[in-house]
Amino acid sequence: MTTADIHALTGAYALDAVSGTERMEFERHLAECESCAQEVRELRETAAQLAIAAAATPPPELRNRVLDQIRTVRQLPPETSVVPLRRRSFGQRLTGVAAAVFLVVAGGLGVVVVRQNQKLDDVNAQASQMLQVLLADDAQILTMKNPSGGTMNVAVSRSHDQMLVLSDDLASPPNGKTYQAWTLDAAGTARSAGVFVPSNGTVSLAVSDFSDASKVAVTVEPGGGSKAPTTKPVMSGDLPTA
């Protein structure tokens, strides 16, 4: 798709009249095109007026159903930082390994989008969180080889306190076992950063709250994970210093 083609998509995008892949492609373009982002904001405000014009009275009992349901739903925390994506050219930031990681992310998300259409908003939130890490000034990428197959990329940003553990070709753990990621502080104390099992090789795990950690490691653990590592790490790497 040429730039002009992509730009013409602002209207279709603001109306959700694009396919899942086009949406992702266009959102990548939005991150580097401030005028497109501004236009999309305005066209969305305009589309919202179309919704207002369609206003109708819902069944009254719906209100109680909703109010009952929210009492059982935990609210998401606020976003603590917002990266000014548009100040910086996307190309400048995404070089070498970072670009490879980005493709992994996009590919992984593609799979998710196809499988779970309903969860698009969550996926979008996840994608923007990933972009924030990858575009951070202090973003660094560690690449670790898995002895039983595949490569794992870890994108780390200290300033965002975010780490993304990503792969698109990771071998599955033995039956009944799971991978578990750990962060280790200078004294070697391990803290669990989450368990994961690749789906078709794809892994994307977001880790935060690791300011004390100096290393990241992955072990194979019994299903469900362990409180502390019970095996030697299959992969490990040094985190960039703060």
Add this chain to the structure above:
Amino acid sequence: MEERVVMGERARRLRAARSEPVNEVGAELLQRVARGDEAAFGQLYDLLVGPVFGLVRRVVRDPAQSEEVVQEVMVELWRSAAKYSPERGSAMTWAMTLAHRRAVDRVRSAQAAADRDDVIGRRDAGRPFDEVSEQVTTRLEQEQVRRCLQTLTDLQRESVQLAYYGGRTYREVGELLNTPLGTIKTRLRDGLIRLRDCLGVA
């Protein structure tokens, strides 16, 4: 030149008169909702449910499924209220963007599409769509949107309505209107831009 400036100013004032009270109230309510204020959520529900329900029903059509989607959308507003930031747009737009996305997600899954086609014109037969909310501001806005829609070319208006109210992709719109895709993309964009300028959305 002089005239353009004046017109721009008038559009801005119109817009100020139209949306800002609602948006300010919406943004303030969302802030309280983000802190877990259930009473504020009740007010937010009353503010938004008319447009959300009307929009979702236009797209989804099936009454039972529409209600499910509206419920999903309202609960999602509760869940993610803390993610809302006024710099990215008004509370109303945020909610309508979510509602529209959820509605099209629902109808684009193949099974739902089949169900929908099956019930079109049966359960809905004879039921007027525009049981509008009684709020005066809403009625004024509806009038203005209808008037502005008339300023679009036929192809622009049909494309925008099929995409937004019909939940169609631009490819589907192209097929329905026997028009090349490039033309449809342009018409959607030009149509929305014309609508934006007519409504004075800045």
